[in-house]
Amino acid sequence: MELMNNVKIKSKNLNVYYGEKQALFDVNLDLNEKEVTALIGPSGCGKSTFIRCINRMNDVIDICKVSGNIEIDGVEINDKNLDVVSLRERVGMVFQKPNPFPKSIYDNISYGPKIHGKGETKSELDEIVENSLKKAALWEEVKDRLDEPGTGLSGGQQQRLCIARAISVNPEVILMDEPCSALDPIATAKIEELIDELKKTYTIVIVTHSMAQAVRVSQKTGFFHLGKLIEVGKTEKIFKNPDNKMTQDYITGRFG
């Protein structure tokens, strides 16, 4: 059996409630370092809720309660005393709909480093902006118009800008919540290529509705249904020979 990478993120008995409604039930899931983990499942199954626990984005929602444990590098993050700002510096996020700030391309990227005190001088910032855009495969397209508004780019470019923005603070983990759902196939292909490249440096968790995308980009896949993690394993195995009947039905398109 092929040797798996080290475990980066570990969730233990994770339960999430939105008010009275329970959204996640005892999720135990390990995510490996420098690998892409895809989370699949029908709408409302809790995939997005799960990844929003990893950077504590659920804190924003008043009625949301999280219990159980999530560890990153063995350190508990679901802890009231933990500073979410430094957590989010380590765990970046890309959203379903591209959401660049209505500012220039340059300001979109330099914002993160600036607030974290990285890039003290203009030249350091320039370098971070250039590197982030290069890593997000956007540099060649925008290098001559860094002062134009980020909202003026095409959808696919905007999403890569958001990826570059996430990379700019040099995180360890990047969470992607259906990053291609608002994009056309060509833009999607570009983002997928990019994900393949990024996994050399970052641990990536991607929520997707496209089975084909999960197969193409991920090494490990978790299948969620009604808030429960039904099955998790190597992507190849999940899609070729799943253990669970429900997983089988979902990937073959019998429900979902």
Next chain:
Amino acid sequence: MTKEERLKKRHRAEKRFRFYGLASIFVALLFVLILVHNIFSKGSSAFMKTAINVEVFFDQELLEIKNGATENQILEADFYDITIESLLKVFPAQDLDQENQLIDLFTTDAEIEIKRAFLENNNLIGKKINLEITASDDIDQLHKGNYPRDLPEDRRRISDFQLIIYDNLVENKKIIKNFNNYFFKNGDSRDPELAGIGGALIGSFYSIIICLLLAFPVAVLASIYLEEFAPKNKITDFIEININNLAAVPSIVYGLLALQILLATIQLPRSTPLVAGITLALMTLPRIIIPCRASLKAVPPSIREGALAVGASKFQSVFHHVVPLALPGTLSGTIIGLAQALGETAPLILIGMVAFVVDIPSTPIDPSSSLPVQVYLWSESAERGFVEKTSATIMMLLSFLIVMNFLAVYLRQKFEKRWN
């Protein structure tokens, strides 16, 4: 019903709806036109005043001062004799009664006008100059065609003798119309030809500035806190409902509040722009908070999430991203709130701004009037001259409101950023 009949019916309904819509807009515009026409036709003449060309001889014998007198000497000197002498030369009067009628053709400030001319050039002793002395309100209105001269003499304010003089002056081209600088420069007066909105303008200006300084920061901070930081619980809901209620409270209630608290309890000086500004600020506060919160709410949550996801704190996400995006809406809401405050009359009447104030206020704690209150005051006066002054003041007030509203629209369109 066949398919075609249904289609026809639908088209007829659409046409009918279009007609109703156009008709309503037409009716609305018609009312605006009637209003504007009414104000303009009555008010525009107030920007001109009637004056009578008078030859003034600065007779050394009648004046106790010499050429090159100091300003103080001139101010203390008596110009009354010279004034009477000059005015009587305009037309031959037979007796004392006719002389009085002749003098009544001129403003009561004729002496001051002559003195002012001498102040500008104090080498006039022994010289004759022609001065344009402002006519009395009655002559002013007669000359502007607002006064009926075909009434019987005992029902007219102008006597037959005065009409003879007037006709003679018109014939000799001694009656002129010039720009009414008194209207902008002077404070209120019992004499319509001397009354102006200078005091009201300054009073309104001070009031609005104080209102802005008090209401804007409080409203913006309150909206930011309520919209972005306040926990969603019953207390917040309660505050929210009450802000909406306060915005609907009749303005006169704020006047009563100010009367009791600011004037009776704290004993601030009454009739002053300071008290007016505080009262208007209280009234405007909820009216600014509501649009401020709406513009904060209009910033899409994805922007907040984007900022939080790169590790911005709640505070940073609000002040670096949300507030700048909400600023155009906030500013235009504030300007519209101030425009409402500028036109507010009822609370100012209660805090004593309805007092008759002749002096132009030099500080916000001097007694003063304000534009809408001046309209109210003059609209109650019997003299014909005040009718046109009332309309002219409304024109000034309306033009300020229009400028402010345009500014609000401009700010919103110019600086509003678009996001998808």
